[in-house]
Amino acid sequence: MNDLSQTVATHGARAVERCDLLGRAPYSDMENGLYRGWLTPAHRQALDVLTFWMRQAGMSVRMDAMGNLIGRYEGTRQDMAPLMIASHIDSVRNGGFYDGPLGVMLGVECVAALHDCGRRMAFPIEVVAFGDEEGSRFPAAMLTSRAMAGTLDHADLDMTDARGVTLAEAMRAFGLDPARWAEAKLAQPPLAYLEAHIEQGPVLEARRHALGTVTGIAAQLRYEVTVIGKAGHAGTCAMDLRRDALAGAAEMVLAVEEIARADKSDLVATVGKVAALPGAANVIPGEAVFTLDIRSGNEARRDAAAEAILIRIRALARVRGLGVGIEKIHNLPASPCAPALMDLMDAAITATGQRPFRLVSGAGHDAMVMEAICPTAMLFIRCKGGVSHHPDESVTVADVEAGFAAMMHFIEGLGSQHV
């Protein structure tokens, strides 16, 4: 490989520039903000310009049956499965510019850098822009990576977007044949999967790291907790005669926080939604309902924390004479990154002059889908304030340059293992 130090300052900046360009019309279907839903006009426009950029970087380009765009840069050997460098091109409504597209643009830049100096690895490289990681238009997420991995058993072609358009209609309008969605399944699993993504959390910033090696996608448990007390008139019911469901729920919210904080690991637990019923200023809450979300890269740790929290919730209810109902809503297993690829990423980060740092991803990514069929690696890039899904989402060019350099070292390292 030629000297990377000269190309680095160009490629990262260009990746950021392109994300910024994609943040406005015609690549957004929203005025004064970014919304690029799967199979929308903005999605189509983004794939058109991305096709141009991929070809410019020496790739052949195809679209699969689910609208994933795939740029391919051939290797020197015909028999090898590709390294897939991927992320998603869709966005939430009024989202940020980097969540998703940055990983796609960095993939294009990696190939462009190889192409510029006439370099090929033994394995091909495929850069993929997934269509709907966010569930950006239809009420389902990661449909296109699931179709590609072959883990989507059934595509609900009748589900509708907010305007009542069915998935089948949206696919046809995009030039896809809904009946052929299953053809998106890869014929051959990739050699490896690499996804670069903004962290969407504040950990790298707080720990002063530009980059982090992701250990996996956290295992997630979600519950809905209902606390039953006795409603009453806020003026007429003496304090010692109350069974206030919200006061009980308040103790539970604090117990969740206390148990998660005491864990001192990657464990997080969150109460994000709460309601008191009947919900009037002059009525003592007879019922309180809240969500409970618990995550850790380690399923056993997550489960132990969940058990401790639920035991405490039941005990708190008992002391106050409240009823409690706990319903499990989700149970997503952890999706670990491949240990060998994590080591490779640590070495790549070190090669850029950065200190290696590992962290779990609390959020889901297409990588967790691809983990079903190949070893996966993820590189997190520091973002400002941990903000994402918001126009304030922000990265520095310097951090993205560092990320680009780490990806190039990663590709180099993988190349040295597959000659």
Place this chain on the structure above:
Amino acid sequence: MNDLSQTVATHGARAVERCDLLGRAPYSDMENGLYRGWLTPAHRQALDVLTFWMRQAGMSVRMDAMGNLIGRYEGTRQDMAPLMIASHIDSVRNGGFYDGPLGVMLGVECVAALHDCGRRMAFPIEVVAFGDEEGSRFPAAMLTSRAMAGTLDHADLDMTDARGVTLAEAMRAFGLDPARWAEAKLAQPPLAYLEAHIEQGPVLEARRHALGTVTGIAAQLRYEVTVIGKAGHAGTCAMDLRRDALAGAAEMVLAVEEIARADKSDLVATVGKVAALPGAANVIPGEAVFTLDIRSGNEARRDAAAEAILIRIRALARVRGLGVGIEKIHNLPASPCAPALMDLMDAAITATGQRPFRLVSGAGHDAMVMEAICPTAMLFIRCKGGVSHHPDESVTVADVEAGFAAMMHFIEGLGSQHV
């Protein structure tokens, strides 16, 4: 006065029976439940039958310019202002049978008992059925007692009910002239005002009293508290990096409860409504909003508790690095009952063989309006479980008989002061 012991067992039971009769069509405008809004067909039907019962009890009957029905039983002296025995005839939607009508029916029974034995006091007695204590049809409450007391500066004749009917139209349909609403003002303030009402709270039941002397309507303060933290992804933001607005609000809810409990007086404080924003299971709440309602019969005690609570809320916010905004929504002064009439009521309760017991009313009543123009007394009657504004609202005939007897002793006592 003749021996009351023979009449007691009849009058209380009949008052309950009549409330039960008024709980169904044509006295309700709701199927399978009671709804009797001001100026509705059900209201009209109820006034028709009440007119019959008032006349049967020896009263002359008139309706005032706001639809209040007034039955008058003359006294032996022409120069005296009346004792007014009143409550409201309207109900909330799907309400209980006794909240309001029981006080009216007991007023009719008191006069009926006097009439049956040919007894008159020196002062006249007026039994009044107020039209809209509950705000049962239009978005305003106690309009008809306020008009009677002369404290209603302005009647918003253009306000509309849930179906878009204006107050002016509703009044005309009821046979009233909206332009003449101010004529409902009393020419002369009553000698005294007496209102019997179910407690609408659990205190009498818990303390094992059938009856209670009300010390006044509680002073009420209401706030909306907004806690500002930082929203973040529930999966990606480590516990020690969070500023969770809901966790802060949970501490505040518990502080409200703790301070009110520690007071050990009639003070009550309630958080009845809460929201976490943006309000998703996978987002750390960046904002939490809750209501705070504080009441006591003693304004100074209420204000001291409010100050202690607000100081604690601000301190809790500071410790967590949260912002806090506190907006005062309501400030209703206390409406004390007349001390001399409370003594008279205690004596009346004692004369029935019950132990006297005093309590504040946390809920509002027409008595608080009439307090502006005359001395007021209220008698609370125990209700089951403190439930009101619900079909499960329930009183025992024995308690109502006791209430009737206490009212007769109260009238007798007042009579001995005005001969």
